[in-house]
Amino acid sequence: MTARFVLFALAAFPLVSARSSFLQQTGTSTWVIGNDIWNITQGPIYGTKLYYQDKDAIGEAAGHYVGADGENNLVWKSASIVNEGDNFIDVGFVSDQGDFHWVIYDDLAGSYQYFVNRALGDVSILRSLFRLDPGRFPNGRTYLKDEPLPSFQAIKDATKVQDETFETANGTYITKYDWSNYVRERDFNGVYGPSTGSWYIHPSTDYFSGDHLKQTLTVHRESSTGDAVQLNVVQDTSHFQTQVTTTQPDGKIWGPWLWYLNDGSASDAASKYQEELSKWPYPWVNDTAYHSRGSVTGSLKLSDGRVAAGAAVFLGDSDIKAPLAQGVNYYYTTHTDASGKFSFASVRTGQYGLYAWSNGGKISDVYTNYTKSGVEVKDDLDLSTLIWSVPSNKRIFQIGNFDKRTTGFVNNGPYQHGLAAASPANFTFTVGTSTSADWYYASSNLGTWDIVFNTPALEKQNARLIVSLAGYSQSTSLTISSNDVVLGSLNKNNVTTDAAAYRSGTVSGEWHQFEYVIGNLKEGKNVISFTVDRYVLWRGFLWDAIALEWA
Known part of the structure; x- marks a missing residue:
């Protein structure tokens, strides 16, 4: 007897439909949904007992749930079939904040999912996720990483040094932030093992917050239990930027995306991703504004x-x-x-x-x-x-590319905790000899970085210094000077902070740009200096580009 029919035998209420895809209520706040391929038992918060390939894929792990801003997990009050076609049903679970939908096709290993806002109010994070059997799902895969998740034992043996970050005995770090990536560069994320894979596929990213530089979490090992975590963060104005909340309109839809099950094959998941791209926008969505x-x-x-x-x-x-x-x-x-x-x-x-x-x-x-x-x-x-409109002033020098990222600098990418501390305290960049590839992605340690350059003739009285930052994490402070004359300081008082530098972000956080008028250049040798005079471990300044031009 398959797992599905065992569950049927325990049911207290009749099936809504005799088709392969089904919703079955088994208690006042317990339901079973699925088809002939898989099924999951949904309680008031957690979805557990995920039967696939005749085995429970969740086991002792927490299961599936939906939450906003931390562990404010949604509580499901009711469930019903809100839409159906010849070969699918759309099951809506209702909470005070909104409705989470599972669109279950008769022959699909997995389900389409989406969330409709009713009363979320002001939020910075909205996510759904699976916490799965760590023995069955030992590996994680994103477009940047495909490797075993850190072992639970390794985390327990390590020392916690900050938010979800642990230092091992050999000085390396384990952190879930190393698995982050840019949401609009994704293909598919998931956890998998030798026989089973669980994947999130987003054929569209129009419901994600932010722009090209939006990044957030994906998969990781749960540090307190060892669960294999498959994260689906669809709203995030917090983790790698200055934290803000946004008021969500009634009826806003996040999704649909596809939660997909297979035999653990990443190549099969890649094919499914391409297939979903060709199907989007999905014709079965029962919402006029969506179409x-x-x-x-x-x-x-x-x-x-x-x-x-x-x-x-x-x-x-x-x-x-x-x-x-x-x-x-x-x-x-x-x-x-x-x-x-x-x-x-x-x-x-x-x-x-x-x-x-x-x-x-x-x-x-x-x-x-x-x-x-x-x-x-x-x-x-x-x-x-x-x-x-762009300025046409003559450029004296430029370090880096203006792209709001640390592109081309030393230690630029991939995600790795603690790299800011590896930047030198003191450093000299000589224009005409040094190249952008010599500059480091972050300034963190106490000391001075000098840019040395020659101006054969003073073409104008003043010059303009453009300082473009790819991110900043407080409370590091930086003083900028020209030929020993202070131009200004950058610190927590005039730069909003983000968490990128200390959460493994080596490419970007929140972009900032500053301009300074320099009136003391001289013929011959000149020096522009950046002095870190306040230090906080792993915090600091992520560099985008620096340019000097005649004003």
Whole structure:
């Protein structure tokens, strides 16, 4: 007898439908859902007893649940079939904050899932997740990592040094943040073993908060129990940026995404990902606004005549604010092609703002952003050619590419805890001899980094120093000077903090840019200095780029 029929024998209520996919209530706040391939028992909070391949895939682990902002896990009050077709049912679980849906096809190993907001209010994080049998799912896979999860014993033997971060006897670190990645660069994430795999596949990312630089957690080993954790964080304005909350509108939908089960094959999951891309937007979603979509096309040209090739383009909130902090509506990301053209397909209709910035490459010298408000998407919108204003001042030197990341610097990527401490305390960069590849991704330790350069002639009285940061974690402090004259300081009083530097983020946190007028350059040798005069372990400044130009 299969596990499904054992569960049927325990049922206290009749089946809603005789088809393969089913919802069965077994108590006042207990339900069983699934099909002939799998089924799970859902309680008021946790989904347990996940039967697949005739075995329980959860075992002693916590199971499946949904939560907002920490361990504020949702409590399910009722469940019903809210929509169905010839070969699927849509089961909605109702809580005070919103409804979580499982769309179960008769022949699918897994289920589509989505969440509809009712009363979440102001939140920074919304997630669903599976905590699964660690013996059956020993490995984790993201587009950046595919390897065994750290062992539970190794975590227990290590010393906790900060939030979910443990130092082993040999000085290495174990942390769930090493498994983070950028949400719009993902294909599929999951945990797997020799015979079973459990995966999250997102064919669209329009319901994720933020822009290209949005990053969050994926999979890890639960440090308190050893569970294999498969995370699905769909709203995050906290982990790798300045923490903000956003007020969620009634009826907002996160998803649908696919939770997919297989025999542990990553190549099969990759094929399934490609298949889901071709199906999206899903026709079975019973929501008129979901199906109301248009497109946006256009091109970007710099005011100096160049095409904005390879620029990052973001379609976000219509009220202009930092793209990374946006998390109320739906968001779309792309890059311009070699001729500066961009396009967005299947955009939900509504009001948007358009944002663009350099992503390096041919326009790596551009440090300004492009913004345009009042972009109304109804059907197919052609914005034609948009002119992006850029300064034309003569550049004296530049270190790094303006792309809001630590691209090209020493220790830039991948995610790894504690790398900021490996940067030198004192360092000299000589323009004309040193290259950007010599610069370090982070300044953290007490000391001074000097940029030494020559100006054969003073072409203008003043110069402009552009300091672009890819992130900042307090309470490190940095003083900037030109030929021993202080230009200003960067610290917790004038730079908002993010957690990237101490949570394994070596590429970006929250972007900041500052400009300083320099009036004391001289013919011959000049020195611009960056002095860290307040130190906090693993905190500091992530560098994007530094440029000096005549003002």
